[in-house]
Amino acid sequence: MLDLDDVKSGKQRDLSIEEVAAWPADFAHLMAHPETKEPFNHGTLVVWRKIDRLRFGGHYGTGLKERMQDLTKFIARAYRRFIDKGLYIELDDREITLHDPLFLLSNPRVVKKFGEDLRAKIVDEGHFTVDGHSVNWRVSLLPEEVRRKRGEGGRAGKGREDFEDLYIPDNVGRISMLRNDREIYYDVVPRLLPNGVDKVDRFIGIEISFPAELDEYFQVRNVKRGAEPVSKLREELKKALKKPVDEARKEVRRYWGEVEQKEALATGDAHMGAHEAVDNFDRTAPKGQAGFDGTDQATVDETLQQLFQDLGLDPGKEDDKAKAEWIRESFDSRALTVVDAA
Known part of the structure; x- marks a missing residue:
């Protein structure tokens, strides 16, 4: 056991080593398989106490939550081949599943x-x-x-x-x-x-x-x-x-x-160039304040129904379904949608 406070005060000058027959009772549940509850035959248990360097970040520091997220991403990616072969890793009471940036392993x-x-x-x-x-x-x-x-x-x-x-x-x-x-x-x-x-x-x-x-x-x-x-x-x-x-x-x-x-043929989007320009602008433009465009769903549905009527579209018909779905998706995701009507 190493206590940095005791080292600093001069109380501890040596590292103590003690041989034990089993995992410490307080941590035995951590050194067993999460499903079978069988104790591990071997392994390393490290217990950190009095952690005073992990904080929530302040104005410029990295928060504890961010550190945990980054650590999860790193472990999932760095040890992906071992996890794929059966290695079990748990962090903060959650199993870490592999992430393969090549998408070649089962994720x-x-x-x-x-x-x-x-x-x-x-x-x-x-x-x-x-x-x-x-x-x-x-x-x-x-x-x-x-x-x-x-x-x-x-x-x-x-x-x-x-x-x-x-x-x-x-x-x-x-x-x-x-x-x-x-x-x-x-x-x-x-x-x-x-x-x-x-x-x-x-x-x-x-x-x-x-x-x-x-x-x-x-x-x-x-x-x-x-x-x-x-x-x-x-x-x-x-x-x-x-x-x-x-x-x-x-x-x-x-x-x-x-x-x-294929989308242009199915939806009749004669303004694809304009929509691409809107999409490109929207990705780089400053975002509006939260809730600024919070039109209620009933009004949205009513407006779209009126639009379908003006366009002579029946969303229930197979021939009109693709175009109606495209208009609704475009309305939900774009700042501006252009369609032609009489």
């Missing part, structure tokens, strides 16, 4: 939100050898369901709550580097991606994995956090990633165009 969050196990498509993968050890790389394209429309960006928001804890915007230009299956780096690597970082890169997963024997070539720090390939290795990786990343970027934009074309 319970995706299943819960979409009702199915959506997986990404592997654009390409490969490996090369450095000093007799393999460096593996992989490029994936996230499922169409999370990149259906141009401008949504995989962000959480009204009508897009499905994206809230999938962290898709975090992907922009970031490379996930795994050392012995644990992620030690998740950030932009300068001069690695073709033509720099592209806004559509949030829908592209890039993973590089290597064994500990290659730490020197990835300039791994002593704390095993952070990595950056040396110049020759970077060039090798850059050459390997160029073609699949370019292909993935083209596919994202091609699919957007296909969806927009």
Whole structure:
């Protein structure tokens, strides 16, 4: 046991070590499987007392809630391969489920939100050898369901709550580097991606994995956090990633165009250019005050019904259903919707 207050006052000068036959009674429930209640045969229990450095942030500090959220995201991503193989991690009385930025592992969050196990498509993968050890790389394209429309960006928001804890915007230009299956780096690597970082890169997963024997070539720090390939290795990786990343970027934009074309045909949206301009402006414009546009739902429904009547639309008919649904969705999500009527 180490007590920093006692060390400071001079009461404690040594570390005490005591051999015990079982987990301390006060913490035994923490060192057992949450479902079977069977005690762990081995493990490490660390008990922190008198925590005085974790606060709620003040005006400029990081709040405790934010720290817990960041820690959850880090654990879910960094230990994803171990969690996928059965590792159980609990934080603040909640199980941490894995998050794979490449969307190649089974993610319970995706299943819960979409009702199915959506997986990404592997654009390409490969490996090369450095000093007799393999460096593996992989490029994936996230499922169409999370990149259906141009401008949504995989962000959480009204009508897009499905994206809230999938962290898709975090992907922009970031490379996930795994050392012995644990992620030690998740950030932009300068001069690695073709033509720099592209806004559509949030829908592209890039993973590089290597064994500990290659730490020197990835300039791994002593704390095993952070990595950056040396110049020759970077060039090798850059050459390997160029073609699949370019292909993935083209596919994202091609699919957007296909969806927009189908929507225009189905809804008769003759003002797609104007609507795209509104969407682009709305994403960057300052947001209004909360509750400023709080029109009651009854008034909204009445207005839309009148509009459908003016347009000669019957939402109950199969031929009119798609256009009526588009108008309602556009009204809910846009600051301005333009339609043609007699």
